[in-house]
Amino acid sequence: MLLERFNLEGFARIPGILAADDCGAIAEKIALLDPESAGTRCLLADEWCRDLARRLHGHPAIAEVVPTNFAAVQCTYFEKSVDRNWLVPFHQDLSIPVATRIEHSELRGWSEKEGELFVQPPAGLLAQLVAIRIHLDPCRETDGPLQCIPGTHLYGRMSTDEIAHYRENGSPVSCAMARGDVLLMRPLVLHSSSKADGHSRRRVLHFVFGPSELPCGLSWPSRNLSGKGCKSAGRPYA
Ligand SMILES: O=C(O)CCC(=O)C(=O)O
Helix, strand or coil, rough: CHHHHHHHCCEEEECCCCHHHHHHHHHHHHHCCCCCCCCCEEHHHHHHHHHHHHHHCCCCCHHHHCCCCEEEEEEEEEECCCCCCCCCECCCCCCCCEEECCCCCEEEEEECCCCEEEEECCCHHHHCCCEEEEEEECCHHHHHHHCCCHHHHHHCCCHHHHHHHHHCCCCEEEEEEEEEEEEEEEECCCCCCCCCCCCCEEEEEEEEEEECCCCCCCCCCCHHHCCCCCCCCCCCCC
């Protein structure tokens, strides 16, 4: 049922995955991160974050959707608060972190963020990835929830014109969430994020799960899988 809906719409809310206390404990870990960084991409360097990824993956409802041979390959922290308010227009998530640069005709859009290398892989791989967004605070309509356009993950990588078409003709769904809820999302589903009204705090950990083997000779950064060799929040990791 969940899997069916997820495959059809490209996103699905699963309520009550973590208890409020667990969310509080995770928020305490996050409070130790660099407060200047709006979204930190290297959280898998921290053992608590890798433990959390395994715990989420092991939850029966999530396991229904995320294959057992998948692992967390990226975790990004997104916060909206009185001090940090932002929006993102409709887009697809097209980039993945990788270990090294490979010259291949199907690879494009190389970039570097926070010392990590990113590339846009073939759409066939992007279609397999699953994002697990765990909400550490309630996210109401006024707190800048994610908006997703159902079914748009099924159209592969879109051109700017196609994005404009679905933005104008699709029916976005606003994903209001309670603390401890998870939003599962295909990175290819068109999504946007509006500004909050500026009175609340909306903290989300956004994990990306993928298969161990990558196409085109690519590999995941080993530090994202093992935590070794990553610099996070200015703290070096052995
Ligand atoms: O957390 C949000 O509201 C935005 C996240 C987003 O746009 C993304 O993950 O691409």
